[in-house]
Structures are given as structure tokens and as C-alpha cells.
Amino acid sequence: MTITSVADLGRAARTAAADLAVRTRAEKDAVLHAMAGALVADAAAIIERNAADVERAREAGTADAMIDRLRLDDSRIAGMASGLRQVAALPDPVGEIVRGYTLPNGLQVTQRRVPLGVVGIIYEARPNVTADAAGLALKSGNAVLLKGSSSAAASNEAIVGVLSAAAESAGLPGAAVQLVPGGHDQAKELMRARGLVDVLIPRGGAGLIRSVVEESTVPVIETGVGNCHVYVDAEADLAMALQILLNAKTHRPSVCNAAETLLVHADVAAGFLPSALAALREAGVTVHGDHRVQGYDDAVVPATDDDWAAEYLSLDLAAAVVDTLDDAVAHIRRWGSGHTEAIVTRSLEASRRFAATTDSAAVMVNASTRFTDGEQLGFGAEIGISTQKLHARGPMGLPELTTTTYVVTGDGHVRG
Amino acid sequence: MTITSVADLGRAARTAAADLAVRTRAEKDAVLHAMAGALVADAAAIIERNAADVERAREAGTADAMIDRLRLDDSRIAGMASGLRQVAALPDPVGEIVRGYTLPNGLQVTQRRVPLGVVGIIYEARPNVTADAAGLALKSGNAVLLKGSSSAAASNEAIVGVLSAAAESAGLPGAAVQLVPGGHDQAKELMRARGLVDVLIPRGGAGLIRSVVEESTVPVIETGVGNCHVYVDAEADLAMALQILLNAKTHRPSVCNAAETLLVHADVAAGFLPSALAALREAGVTVHGDHRVQGYDDAVVPATDDDWAAEYLSLDLAAAVVDTLDDAVAHIRRWGSGHTEAIVTRSLEASRRFAATTDSAAVMVNASTRFTDGEQLGFGAEIGISTQKLHARGPMGLPELTTTTYVVTGDGHVRG
Numbered sequence: 166m167t168i169t170s171v172a173d174l175g176r177a178a179r180t181a182a183a184d185l186a187v188r189t190r191a192e193k194d195a196v197l198h199a200m201a202g203a204l205v206a207d208a209a210a211i212i213e214r215n216a217a218d219v220e221r222a223r224e225a226g227t228a229d230a231m232i233d234r235l236r237l238d239d240s241r242i243a244g245m246a247s248g249l250r251q252v253a254a255l256p257d258p259v260g261e262i263v264r265g266y267t268l269p270n271g272l273q274v275t276q277r278r279v280p281l282g283v284v285g286i287i288y289e290a291r292p293n294v295t296a297d298a299a300g301l302a303l304k305s306g307n308a309v310l311l312k313g314s315s316s317a318a319a320s321n322e323a324i325v326g327v328l329s330a331a332a333e334s335a336g337l338p339g340a341a342v343q344l345v346p347g348g349h350d351q352a353k354e355l356m357r358a359r360g361l362v363d364v365l366i367p368r369g370g371a372g373l374i375r376s377v378v379e380e381s382t383v384p385v386i387e388t389g390v391g392n393c394h395v396y397v398d399a400e401a402d403l404a405m406a407l408q409i410l411l412n413a414k415t416h417r418p419s420v421c422n423a424a425e426t427l428l429v430h431a432d433v434a435a436g437f438l439p440s441a442l443a444a445l446r447e448a449g450v451t452v453h454g455d456h457r458v459q460g461y462d463d464a465v466v467p468a469t470d471d472d473w474a475a476e477y478l479s480l481d482l483a484a485a486v487v488d489t490l491d492d493a494v495a496h497i498r499r500w501g502s503g504h505t506e507a508i509v510t511r512s513l514e515a516s517r518r519f520a521a522t523t524d525s526a527a528v529m530v531n532a533s534t535r536f537t538d539g540e541q542l543g544f545g546a547e548i549g550i551s552t553q554k555l556h557a558r559g560p561m562g563l564p565e566l567t568t569t570t571y572v573v574t575g576d577g578h579v580r581g
Numbered sequence: 582m583t584i585t586s587v588a589d590l591g592r593a594a595r596t597a598a599a600d601l602a603v604r605t606r607a608e609k610d611a612v613l614h615a616m617a618g619a620l621v622a623d624a625a626a627i628i629e630r631n632a633a634d635v636e637r638a639r640e641a642g643t644a645d646a647m648i649d650r651l652r653l654d655d656s657r658i659a660g661m662a663s664g665l666r667q668v669a670a671l672p673d674p675v676g677e678i679v680r681g682y683t684l685p686n687g688l689q690v691t692q693r694r695v696p697l698g699v700v701g702i703i704y705e706a707r708p709n710v711t712a713d714a715a716g717l718a719l720k721s722g723n724a725v726l727l728k729g730s731s732s733a734a735a736s737n738e739a740i741v742g743v744l745s746a747a748a749e750s751a752g753l754p755g756a757a758v759q760l761v762p763g764g765h766d767q768a769k770e771l772m773r774a775r776g777l778v779d780v781l782i783p784r785g786g787a788g789l790i791r792s793v794v795e796e797s798t799v800p801v802i803e804t805g806v807g808n809c810h811v812y813v814d815a816e817a818d819l820a821m822a823l824q825i826l827l828n829a830k831t832h833r834p835s836v837c838n839a840a841e842t843l844l845v846h847a848d849v850a851a852g853f854l855p856s857a858l859a860a861l862r863e864a865g866v867t868v869h870g871d872h873r874v875q876g877y878d879d880a881v882v883p884a885t886d887d888d889w890a891a892e893y894l895s896l897d898l899a900a901a902v903v904d905t906l907d908d909a910v911a912h913i914r915r916w917g918s919g920h921t922e923a924i925v926t927r928s929l930e931a932s933r934r935f936a937a938t939t940d941s942a943a944v945m946v947n948a949s950t951r952f953t954d955g956e957q958l959g960f961g962a963e964i965g966i967s968t969q970k971l972h973a974r975g976p977m978g979l980p981e982l983t984t985t986t987y988v989v990t991g992d993g994h995v996r997g
Contacts, residue, residue, distance in 0.1 A: 183914065187937050268959055272948060281970050282940065359794075363970050378775075379798060384971045405993040412995035498599065520988045521603050524698065532688060532991030541996070542987070543684055554697050554779050554984035555800045556972040568970040571958070572936045575948030577821040579828035580957070 169346070171310075171354035175361030177340035178283040178308040184338055185306050186280050190257035193304055196335040197253040201246035203331035204296065204324070208242045214323035215292065222316055234291045235317060245296040245324075248546075252300040255545045258564040259306045273574045278567040280306030282363040285345075285355050287312045287377055289369035292320040298368075299328050299342045301548050305566035310362060312345040312352050322346070356381035363568075364556075368549055371476065386557060386565075388549035391421030391504035392476045393534040396493045396519065398510035399432040405531060406509040407441050412533040413507060415448045419478045421550060422505055422537045426473065427484040428493045429458075434486045438462070450480045457486035473500040490515055494522045501525060503552045505537040526552055526559040585762070587726075587770035591777030593756035594699040594724040600754055601722050602696050606673035609720055612751040613669035617662035619747035620712065620740070624658045630739035631708065638732055650707045651733055661712040661740075664962075668716040671961045674980040675722045689990045694983040696722030698779040701761075701771050703728045703793055705785035708736040714784075715744050715758045717964050721982035726778060728761040728768050738762070772797035779984075780972075784965055787892065802973060802981075804965035807837030807920035808892045809950040812909045812935065814926035815848040821947060822925040823857050828949040829923060831864045835894045837966060838921055838953045842889065843900040844909045847873075850902045854878070866896045873902035889916040906931055910938045917941060919968045921953040942968055942975040 185193075204211070215237040222232050258278050265275040284307045286298045295311055302309035313321040325344040333339040345351050356365060359382045367377040371390045378385050395413050397406040413424035429437055434457065442462035445452055452458065453472040454465040465484070472483040473496070487493045497506050507529035508519040520528045527537040537560060539547025544562030551557040557565040601609075620627070631653040638648050674694050681691040700723045702714045711727055718725035729737040741760040749755040761767050772781060775798040783793040787806045794801050811829050813822040829840035845853055850873065858878035861868055868874065869888040870881040881900070888899040889912070903909045913922050923945035924935040936944040943953040953976060955963025960978035967973040973981040 183938065183940070186940070187934075266959070268957075272952065274958055276975075279937075279940075382795060384800070384969065386971070402993070408993060408995055416996050516990070518603075520986070521695075522599065524599070524602070524695075525986065527987040527989065530988065530990040532989055532994040533996055535996040536688060536989055536991075536994065537987070541684075542690055542989075543682070553800065555802070558984050559692075559987045568974050570936070570941065571943040571953070571975045572946065573943060573948055573952055573958075574932070574946040575952075577818070577824060578948040578952065579824055580832055580949055580951040 171345055171351055171358055172361065174310060174340075174343050174345060175283065175358045178310055178343060179361060181338040181340040182280065182282045182308040185303070185308060185341055186259075186282075188306065188337070192336070193257065193306070194253040196303060196332050196337050197249045197300055199335040200296075200300070200328045200331040201249040203327045204242055204246045204249070207327045208239055211242060211320065211323045211327065212237055212239070215320040217319045218317055227316070235320070237292060237320060241293060245293050248293075248297055249300045252304050252546050255304065255563060257304065258567050261564070263569055270578060271575065272578055275572050276569050277572060278564065279570050281566060281568050283308050283310060283361060284566060285310045285312065285358070285362045285365040285383065287352060287355065287365060287367045287369075287373065289314040289373055292317045292324060294368060295321050295324045296328065298548065299325070301546055301563060301566060303332075303341060305563045307566055308341050308343075310343055310345050310355060312355055315348055318346075353380060356383060359383050366549055386549070386551050386561070387553040388551055389421045390476055390502045390552055391423070391550075392425045392474065392500065392502040393422060393505045393507070394426045394428055394493075394497050394501060395424045395507045395509070395534065396428045396490075396497075397430060397433060397437055398490060398508055398512065398515050399430040400512035400515055401430075401433060401437070401509040402511060403433060403437050406437060407444060409507060409509055409531070409533050410441060411444060411448060413535055414445070414450055414482050415480065416533070416535055418480050421476070422534050423478070424507070424534050425475060425477050425483060426500070427482055428487050428496060429484070430490070430493070431457075431486050431488050434461070445482060448480070450482050453481060453483045455485040458484045476502065490518060491522075494519065497523050497525070504550065505529060505534045507532065507534050526550070587761055587767055587774055588777065590726060590759050590761060591699065591774045594726055594759060595777060597754040597756040598696065598698045598724040601719070601724060601757055602675075604722065604753070608752070609673065609722070610669040612719060612748050612753050613665045613716055615751040616712075616716070616744050616747040617665040619743045620658055620662045620665070623743045624655055627658060627736065627739045627743065628653055628655070631736040633735045634733055643732070651736070653708060653736060657709060661709050664709075664713055665716045668720050668962050671720065671979060673720065674983050677980070679985055686994060687991065688994055691988050692985050693988060694980065695986050697982060697984050699724045699726060699777060700982060701726045701728065701774070701778045701781040701799065703768060703771065703781060703783045703785075703789065705730040705789055708733045708740060710784060711737050711740045712744065714964065715741070717962055717979060717982060719748075719757060721979045723982055724757050724759075726759055726761050726771060728771055731764055734762070769796060772799060775799050782965055802965070802967050802977070803969040804967055805837045806892055806918045806968055807839070807966075808841045808890065808916065808918040809838060809921045809923070810842045810844055810909075810913050810917060811840045811923045811925070811950065812844045812906075812913075813846060813849060813853055814906060814924055814928060814931050815846040816928035816931055817846075817849060817853070817925040818927060819849060819853050822853060823860060825923060825925055825947070825949050826857060827860060827864060829951055830861070830866055830898055831896065832949070832951055834896050837892070838950050839894070840923070840950050841891060841893050841899060842916070843898055844903050844912060845874075845900070846906070846909070847902050847904050850877070861898065864896070866898050869897060869899045871901040874900045892918065906934060907938075910935065913939050913941070920966065921945060921950045923948065923950050942966070
């Protein structure tokens with residue numbers, strides 16, 4: 166494969182974006198359905214290319230779990246196609262009038278949603294992200310530059326080839342969906358393509374996200390690092406607290422909205438911790454506790470500062486006893502990643518204070534941290550979960566892939 | 582003056598921000614009124630410190646126009662105080678429920694506006710920006726770190742001293758409003774204070790903005806560079822077009838929403854350009870034209886690529902004849918800065934196509950580019966005009982100084 170320069174890809178993407186910006190929902194949905202059909206029709210070819218990636222990973226001694234994430238089969242390709250059809254069924258965010266009014270001088274003002282333009286995605290996850298991200302970008306009227314991991318290079322090339330050809334056959338420019346080939350040098354070029362790429366969204370582990378944030382001159386939306394806390398308040402229903410804690414920690418420990426730290430109010434520590442620590446042990450969870458938590462169970466291992474900061478993504482949990490709700494909040498503000506914090510309480514005042522002061526993208530009151538998720542919150546699709554404050558915070562759906570423009574209409578208005 | 586480290590200022594600002602986030606509108610408005618009163622009460626002391634800056638500027642041979650921008654007197658200080666009182670009269674964006682709904686499982690979801698946290702402003706403008714920016718940040722619940730130009734150091738120190746003391750006397754932490762002392766090294770520290778500062782807003786010339794965008798690891802909102810276009814369509818009312826053009830170019834040439842380029846459809850060039858070029862000449866405007874424009878008036882000087890890209894901020898205007906609306910849009914997309922473009926036309930279709938394809942923060946239909954302004958659009962106050970696509974685009978008011986948080990309330994909800 167010839168490696169085209171990222172700048173060339175970016176310029177082609179910009180041209181495609183200008184075309185995409187004026188497409189109707191009907192046209193975009195037709196393209197998404199064409200892409201879904203093409204993925205299923207070309208499944209055998211994609212699987213063959215995927216086999217090469219899998220073989221390469223095996224030879225490199227990659228862990229079985231990673232190889233499983235990489236592998237594509239008919240059912241996973243059908244899942245990708247079905248994801249594209251689901252995105253087609255969602256409302257088009259483009260054209261929404263966010264605000265509108267008429268000024269005293271008669272000028273009519275509307276603020277409208279328009280596509281961002283060119284969206285870059287840098288990801289290290291499974292090859293199905295390729296189709297998901299392309300579908301979401303396209304539906305919101307954006308051209309997309311996809312930079313997957315080199316371990317999935319053949320799979321991604323096959324998938325993007327199919328998607329791009331389907332787009333062209335449905336009347337869109339093929340450059341609406343492009344893969345950025347190559348390795349780290351090309352990833353860096355993408356991060357420096359300010360003026361060609363409107364936003365970069367890294368999807369993957371903390372290391373990837375940090376490096377994109379530090380190296381990029383293109384605006385970045387940080388996603389996904391979750392050091393989520395469950396705080397059991399003095400006024401908590403302790404049975405509910407245990408249910409929420411176990412769900413938040415053990416339902417799917419490897420994801421960003423899993424709980425990583427438990428904070429228990431001193432007033433209920435004696436009533437809650439013995440049974441909670443036993444239940445956690447039974448569920449296979451290793452608890453890293455402060456000295457007060459250690460006093461309740463011999464299996465608790467001592468926590469260090471690293472534990473308070475950790476996004477374990479495993480069956481580990483940091484735990485501390487706090488004297489007040491404000492101490493819990495101070496702990497979260499110091500050590501948290503601003504993703505999701507849950508409070509279990511019967512007290513309206515405690516829930517209000519916790520929600521107002523934790524400074525995170527999402528606060529769960531008497532609910533599991535696992536609900537911070539675009540699908541769970543009813544968005545229909547999710548491009549990632551932003552843990553930064555600008556532009557988008559929390560789960561990002563289609564509207565978060567747009568910007569706005571003011572359209573002001575007069576009849577010869579000038580300023581006096 | 583001892584120079585405190587920017588990190589220390591940032592930590593103090595974060596602590597202040599946590600306090601500010603839970604203040605009611607009434608509390609914040611009381612502080613704004615206290616600040617306004619203190620500015621007027623301490624006017625003499627501020628003017629004395631300002632005189633030192635003015636003296637220093639004079640000794641350095643600074644141009645009279647710049648010295649005038651720097652100078653404070655009773656009336657200008659009264660203007661700063663009145664600005665703070667106007668901000669107090671505006672609605673509080675914090676606490677607004679942006680979205681809210683109940684999910685099928687009974688979870689109640691609200692997305693609420695909350696302060697960004699710590700806002701950094703780097704500016705080179707007049708000392709009155711110090712009070713304006715502090716007022717807007719405070720009203721939206723943010724702590725602010727102000728880095729003014731060294732030429733206004735004594736004035737800014739005096740103003741921030743007064744504002745901070747007034748905040749403290751009204752019960753807020755004094756660190757809600759802090760000046761970052763020192764020069765370029767401290768400005769750079771501020772740009773690298775990721776994790777302490779939530780957003781940086783540069784206010785000033787293109788050079789300042791570019792350097793902040795390139796050097797900052799803190800998220801930046803780009804403001805203000807305006808290469809605005811007026812496009813006279815084939816279907817334009819030519820008298821209206823001339824009125825709008827003259828207003829956009831000559832009403833206040835030194836600001837970012839002034840017009841810098843005129844594009845005329847070939848069909849109306851012969852009908853429009855002779856009188857328009859004469860009127861521009863009479864208004865003291867130098868026109869830099871392409872070869873077709875040059876044919877209509879001997880006073881037109883030849884335009885180069887630099888002219889198409891220029892933000893003159895002076896009585897200069899680039900001008901070209903285009904064959905189609907799409908050519909006008911292509912010119913704007915290639916050379917524009919994404920600030921404001923105006924179209925003059927009677928055609929609904931032309932206005933729709935122009936608005937949908939120019940890709941700028943604002944499009945004026947039969948109105949002057951000068952209306953892209955927070956006050957003109959009814960925002961009551963403006964922190965700047967964003968020419969980027971993330972977070973805020975176009976004039977930024979108080980809501981643009983906030984982010985949101987999801988608050989999800991259940992009664993023991995867990996994921997199955």
C-alpha cells in the first residue's frame with residue numbers, strides 16, 4: 166500500500182465535508198444502509214483480511230483476550246451492519262435550531278446545528294470501532310479520518326475500503342470515510358493537522374489519550390478515563406448501597422464507568438463494611454483499604470496514593486472511611502478523573518450537595534455508576550464519554566459531533 | 582512585588598472555584614455590586630497607579646493612540662463599574678436544566694449547567710478588560726486568572742487588588758479574582774497549567790491568539806480574528822448592498838467584525854462596482870482588486886494572495902468578481918477566518934445555499950457583518966467571539982463560560 170500524506174487525506178476530507186454538510190437526512194441514511202449491506206455482502210473478504218491480522222498477533226505472542234477482541238466473524242460483521250442501521254434510525258442533529266428569536270430592530274436570529282467538518286478518531290480498540298465511528302461521523306454530516314491500531318491494519322483497511330466504496334456507489338464522495346495508514350509518524354501528522362481536522366477524539370487507554378492531548382494542536386475531546394467513586398452516605402439505605410456497589414464494581418470491571426473507589430461515611434462504616442467486604446470478597450474483589458477499612462476485614466490490603474488515583478479496570482477496589490460528605494467530595498476532587506460519582510443516600514440535602522460539588526461529568530443518586538453510557542441514557546449511540554469540560558461532557562451522541570452557526574436575516578440592516 | 586508561582590495561584594483558584602460553584606445568584610450579584618462600588622470609591626488610587634503605566638509608555642515612545650487606550654480616568658472607571666452592574670442584572674446561567682427526561686426504567690436524567698471552574702484570560706487590551714472579564718467569570722461561577730499585558734501591569738494590579746478585596750469583604754474567597762504577575766514566562770506557565778486551569782481565552786491580536794493556541798496544553802477558545810466577506814449576489818438589491826458594504830467596512834474598521842473582502846457576482850459587477858468603488862474612495866477606502874475589479878476604477882490597486890488572507894483592521898478592502906455563488910463560497914472557505922460572512926440577495930435559494938455552505942460562525946443575510954457582537958445579538962455581555970468550532974462558536978456570553986453535568990436519580994437502579 167502506498168502511504169498517502171495525512172495532509173492530502175485531510176484536504177480530500179475537507180472537500181468531502183463541504184459536500185456532506187448539505188446532504189439531507191434521507192441521503193445520509195441511504196448511505197448508511199448501503200454501507201451496512203456492503204459489509205454483510207463482503208463479509209468473507211473482510212474476514213480473510215482479518216485472519217491475517219489475527220495470524221500476525223498470534224505470531225507476536227499476543228494474549229488470547231486481545232486476539233479475541235481483534236477477531237471478526239459473520240456474527241460480528243452483522244453486528245457492525247446492524248449498528249449502522251441503528252444510527253440511520255436516529256434523528257439527524259444537523260439543522261436543529263438551538264436558539265432563535267427576533268431582535269427589537271427586526272433582525273431574525275437563529276443558531277443552527279451544522280457539522281463540525283472533519284473528525285479524526287485515533288483508536289486502539291476492536292475493528293468494529295471503524296464502522297461505528299464512520300457511521301456516527303457520517304450521520305452528523307462529517308467526513309472522518311480513522312487512525313486505528315497497526316495490529317488491526319488489514320482489517321481496518323478492508324472495512325474502510327468497503328464503507329468508502331459503498332458511500333461512492335450511493336453518491337457521496339469516497340473521501341467521506343478514509344483510513345490514515347502508517348504508524349506513529351502518521352498519527353502525529355494527524356495530531357498536527359490543525360486547519361484540516363476540526364476535532365480529534367482518541368478512544369482507548371489512558372496512555373493513548375494522554376499522548377494525544379499532549380501532542381495535538383488540533384482540538385481534542387478527551388474521553389473515557391474513569392476513576393469512578395461510590396459514596397455511601399450516613400443516610401444511606403445500606404442494602405441498596407451494597408447492591409449498587411456490587412453492580413458498579415463487578416458488572417463489567419473493564420469499562421470506564423465501573424467503580425474504582427468506595428467511600429463510606431464513618432457513621433455507617435460499622436454497619437456497612439463487614440457485610441460489604443464479605444460480599445466483595447465473595448465476588449472476587451480485592452479491596453485496597455485505608456487503615457479504618459483494614460480494621461473490618463483481614464483480607465483488605467493497605468491502600469497507597471496510587472490506589473486512590475487508580476483506574477484498575479479489574480476486580481480491585483480502593484476503599485476509605487470519611488468523616489463527612491464534604492470529606493468524600495474533597496477526596497473525589499483530589500483523586501477522581503471527573504467521570505462519574507455515585508451517592509447512596511435517603512437525604513435530599515446530601516444528594517443536592519454531592520451533585521453540586523463533586524465536579525464530575527455525571528453524578529448518580531441511588532443508581533449504579535454503570536449508567537453513564539450513551540445507550541443507557543437514551544442517546545441511541547455513543548462516540549465516547551468526555552471527561553473534559555469544553556464542548557461535550559459525559560456520554561457524547563450525535564449532537565456532540567456538531568457545532569453551530571448563527572444565521573441573522575435582515576432587510577438592509579446596518580449599525581448606526 | 583513578589584512573584585507567586587502560577588501553580589500556586591492555580592491551586593488557590595481551584596479552591597475558590599469549589600466555593601463559587603455553590604453560590605446563589607443573589608450572592609454573586611451582591612459581590613458584583615460590591616466590586617462596582619469599590620472601583621468608584623478607589624478610583625483615585627487606581628488612576629494614580631495607572632499614571633505610572635502611562636508615564637512608562639510615554640518614556641518608551643508608545644504611540645498616542647495606544648496611550649489613550651491605556652489611560653484611565655473617572656469616567657472610564659465609572660464605565661467599568663457600570664459594566665459590572667450590567668452583568669449583575671443578567672440571568673445566572675448556572676443551574677439551568679439544558680435537558681431533562683425520565684427513562685423507561687424510571688431513572689430521572691437532568692443535564693445541568695455548572696461553572697467551568699477556573700478560567701484564564703490572556704489579554705493585551707485596555708485595563709478595563711480586567712474588570713469586564715472578572716465580572717463575567719464570577720457571574721458564571723468561575724474563578725479567574727487574569728494575565729494582562731506588562732504595559733498595564735500597575736493598573737491591572739490596582740484594579741484586581743480592589744476587586745479581590747471587595748469579593749472578600751462580600752464573603753467570597755479573594756482568590757476568586759487573581760492577577761498573574763510577571764511576563765512571558767508566567768504566561769507560558771499559565772498555558773501549561775493543565776489540570777489547574779479549565780480553559781484559556783486569549784483576547785487580542787492574531788499573534789497573541791496564535792501563540793496561545795500553539796503553546797497551550799490547557800484547552801483554548803480561539804477568539805476574534807475576522808477576515809469577514811460581503812458577497813453581492815446576482816439577485817442583490819444594489820442600493821442595499823452598497824449601504825451594507827459601507828457600514829461593514831467603514832463603521833469601525835479596527836474591529837474583528839468589520840468587512841475585509843468584497844465579492845461581487847459577475848452579473849451585477851458592471852451595475853454595482855462603478856458606484857461602489859466611487860463611494861469607497863470617497864470614504865477613504867483603498868481597494869485591492871483582482872484584474873476584473875481593477876477594470877472599473879483606476880484607483881484600485883492590484884490584489885495579491887496576502888490581500889485575500891488579510892485582516893486589515895484599516896480602511897483597506899480586498900475585492901474580486903466571482904462567476905457564481907459557489908465560487909464566492911469557495912473563495913470564503915479558502916481565505917476566510919470563519920468569523921462572519923454577509924450575503925446581499927433577494928433570492929431565498931441563494932441565501933439558503935450561502936448560509937449552508939460558507940462554514941463560518943455567523944452568516945448575515947441582508948445585514949452588516951457588524952452585527953456579530955454579543956451586545957447586538959442581545960446577550961447583554963460578551964467575553965469574546967469564538968472562531969473555532971468546539972464548545973462555543975460566534976459571540977460568547979455567560980452560558981459559554983459554563984459546562985454541564987448529568988445528574989441521574991434512581992431508587993437503587995443497577996444494570997442487569
